[in-house]
Amino acid sequence: MFSVSTILPNSNGNENDKSSSRMMQFFTQAKIGTFLHQANICKEKGHSPRLIMEFIFALVLHGMGFSRALESERVPKDFEKDTVYAFLKNPTYNWRKFLANISSYLITKFLLPLTSEDRDRVLILDDSLFSRNCSKAVELLARVKDHTTNRYFREFRMLTLGWSDGASFMPLAFSLLSSRKEINRYQEIDPNIDKRTVSYQRRLEAMKKGTETMFDLLDSINPKKLGAKTVLFDSWFAYPAIISKIVKNYSLHVVCMIKRSPKIHYTYEGKSYTLNQLYKKVRKKRGRAKILANVVVGLGHYDENGNEIRARIVFVRDRNRSKKWLALLTTNLDHTEEDAVRIYGKRWEIECFFKVVKSNLRLAKEFQCRSYDSMTAHTSIVFLRYTMLSLSAREETDLRTIGQLFYVCCDEMEDIRFAQALMTILDILGATIAEEFLLTDEQINDFLDRFFEKLPNYLQKTMHLAGAA
Template sequence: MSTILPNSNENEKSNSRMLRFFTQAKIGTFLHQSNIHKEKGVSARIIVQFIFALVLHGMGFSRALESERIPKHFQKDTVYDLLKNPTYNWRKFLACVGSYLVIKYILPLTSKDRDRVLIFDDSLFSRNRSKVVELLARVKDHTTGRYFKGFRMLTLGWSDGATFMPLAFSLLSSKNVASRYREMDSKIDKRTVGYHRRQEATQKSTETMFNLLDSIHPKKLGAKTVLFDSWFAYPAIISKIVKNYPLHVVCMIKRSPKIHYTYEGESYTLNKLYKKVRKKRGRAKILASIVVGLGHDDENGNEIQARIVFVRDRNRSKKWLALLTTNLAHTEEDAIRIYGKRWEIECFFKVVKSHLRLAKEFQCQSYDSMTAHTTIVFLRYMMLSLSAREEEDPKTLGQLFYMCCDELDDLRFAEALMTILEVLGSMLAEECLLTDEQINEFLDRFFNKLPGFLRNPLLNPGAA
C-alpha cells in the first residue's frame, strides 16, 4: 500500500497509471474548489487516493487498515470523517473532474462531425441487507420487476459513442413516506450541501434531472442532444429541456393512454398515431415516421415540434417501438443511430457494479458517506475510460481494470526486490570492503543477467 500513502519516496518516483490519472485529472485542485479538505492530519487527496486504490489492491477497507505499511496516524476515523462530512460538495467535484477530462483530453481528439450526447438513466443501488441506512427505501428494479431495499441511482453522463464519462448522480430514495425505512438525520444543518442532497433524494426523478443538468455546462462539453429511455419521456419534460437548455432530445417513448401528441390539429395517443400513419411495406426495419406537436410552446409562443419514428421490435417482429427526436433535421436513421449511444451508460453500470465495488466496499449508514464513496467509484471508471481512449490496441474496461491491479502488484514486487539489492550493496561494502564503483559494476552485471520480465520493472518501476 506504500504507493498510496503520504511521505513516501516510492510514491514520488512512481509513475503508475493511478498516480498519472490523479495528476491528469487535477484531483487536488478540484477537491479544494469543492470545499473538500482536512484542517489537520492526512490531506483529503491522500485519503481519496487511499480509497481509490483499495479495489486495485484487492483489499477491503478493514484489511487495508490492518496492513503494517499503514502509518499509525492513518486510522478508520480519518477516512469516515472525510466521507460523512455534509459540507463537502461531491457533486461539484465529480462534475469538475469529468468536464475537465472531456474538454482537455477527449474533445481535441474527437471530430466535430461526431455526435456528442448527454445520457440520463437510473440503476438500482442495492442495500438489501441494511436496516438503519439514512433514507433507505423500498425501490423497484426495472430490469427484474422485483423490489429491493436501497436507492435509485439517477446518473448523467457524457458520451461520443466511444468514451463514456460520468458527470453527476443522485441517490434517490422515495417520495412516499410509507416506502422509506428511515428518515434523514434530524441533526443535519439545513444550510449544508448534504441537507439539500437529502431533500433532493425525496423528489421525483424527473425533477432531479434538471438539478443534474444545472451542475454542468453542455455547451462547453460540445453536447447537443440528451438521451433517455421511456421512464423520463413525458412531453412536459422534453419541452422543458428544449426550451431552457441548448439541447435537443432523442428518447424512447411509451404507449400510455395518458400521454397525447398533436397531429393535424387533433390530439392522439401513441397507439392511435401508429394506426393513422402509413406504414412501409414488407419487412422494413423503419415502419413509419411522423412530425407531431408536444402540446407545449417555446419562448416565441410556437408549439414545440418533434419527429416520432416507428421501428420494428427485433425481439418481437410483429411489435413496434417508437423513438422521438426534437431535432427535425434528423433523418429517421439519425434518430436510431444517436439513440444507440445510450447503451454506453448500461455498460457503465455493469462495470461499476461488477468490478469497481459500487455499494459493496463500505457499509456506510450516512447518506453523505454513500454519496462520497460513489463519487470515488465513478473516479475509478473515469481512469479506465481515459486509459481505454489512450490505448493503442482495443481493450475492454474489464481487461484494463485487471491490468491496473497487476501493475500495482508489480510495483510492490519491484520495491521489495530493490530494497533487497540495496541491503546487498551495503553488505558488500561493509564485509567485502568493495568500492562504490565495484559494487555498481557488480549490480549492473546482475541486472543484465536477469530475464526481461524481471529487469524492466526494476529499471523502470512506474512503467505502465
C-alpha cells in the first residue's frame, strides 16, 4: 500500500500530509512545479501535472507496476489509467525544455559551487539502444543494428547529452532516433499529430542523422552557464567537419576518439594523411610507454579569420591488445598528452548512466506505450529519477554507487509505509482506550509516551520517521 500522500493525496483530500521522503524533498528542491509550467505542462482538467508526475516518479521506488499502483487504496477513485496516459501523450508538452531547465538549474545552483573553477566540466554525447523488440506498432519504431552483437533489433537510438565534472553526471537532453530510411521503419508518424506542435518537430528530428541531431541537443542548453568548455564523444561522431563546427559555432573544445578511416584526412607539414599514415610517420616512444606519440594536425576546415582549425592527435597503446593502438583528438592545444587521456576518461560516466537507467530505473520497461510522445515523456521522468540520485549522492558526499543509493531510496519508502502503519495502530489504540476507560487526553498521551519509551530503538526511529511525515 502507498504511504499517506507520498504519491497522491489520500482519500480525504488532505494534501498537506506529505511524507518527508527523499523524493518529496527533491521535488521541492528542483522546483518541479515551476519548470513544469515553463515547459507548457499545465493543468487542463482533473489532477495537476505535478501530482501525476509524483505518481509516475515514485512507481519504481515502491517496486510497483502501473496497474498494481492504481489498485492502491491511497489513490483517489477518479485517478484512472487514462489520466496517466493522457498526461504522457500530450503533444503540446515540451519535455526537452523541462529536463534541460531542471538539470541546468540544479547544476548552477548546487553543483558548480561545490567545485573550483579549475576543475574540468564537460559535456558528453553518446547514444544507446532503446529497445522495443517485442512490438511493431510503436510509432517510428525502426530496424536498428546493434554494433556490439552485429544483429538487428526493433528499437530506437537514444542520443543523449549530459554534463559532468568528474564527480557527478547530470542528463541534459536526449532524442529517440528512428531510421532515415523508410524501408527500416515499422511505423510512420501519426497522421493526426498537429504539425504546429513541438512533438511534431521531435518526430521530424527523429528521422535525421545522429550527427545532425547532436547540434539540436547542444542548442537546447547554454554551455557557458554550465561552466562547460569541452565536448566528449566517441569515434561515431568524430568527423573533422563536425569537430570544426562545434569549435566555431559553440566556442567549445572537443576531446574524442577517432577512427581509422581511409576517407578521413588530416593535414600535416603541408600534406594530407589518413590516421594510419600519420601513425607511421610520427616518431614513437620506446619501450612499454602507454602514450606512444602525439602530433599537431589541421582539420581541413577554417575559422572566421581564415585560419585552419588545428588539433592534437595522441596515440595511446590499446591495453586490451598490446600491439595495437588507439588515437584521441583534442582541439585544445594547451592540453598535454596526459590531459587528453584524463579528460576523455570522463566519458565513461555516461555509460554508467545508461546502465543504471536501464537496470534500476526501468527505462523502456515501465509503460508499453505506442505513442512517440509517451516514450519521450516517460524517458524524461526516468532521467529525472537519475538526477535525484546523482544530486543526493553528491550533496551527502555518499561513497555508495548510484545503484546502491537507488535501493536506499526504495528502503526509505518501505520504512515510511511501515512507520505510518504503526502510527495508525497507536491512534486506534488511543481512541479505544478513551472510549472504554473514559480517560482524558493527557492521561492517554502519558500512557502512549511511556509505551513509546519501552519500544526497541529501531522501532523508535521508525516512529520518529512517521511523525515527521
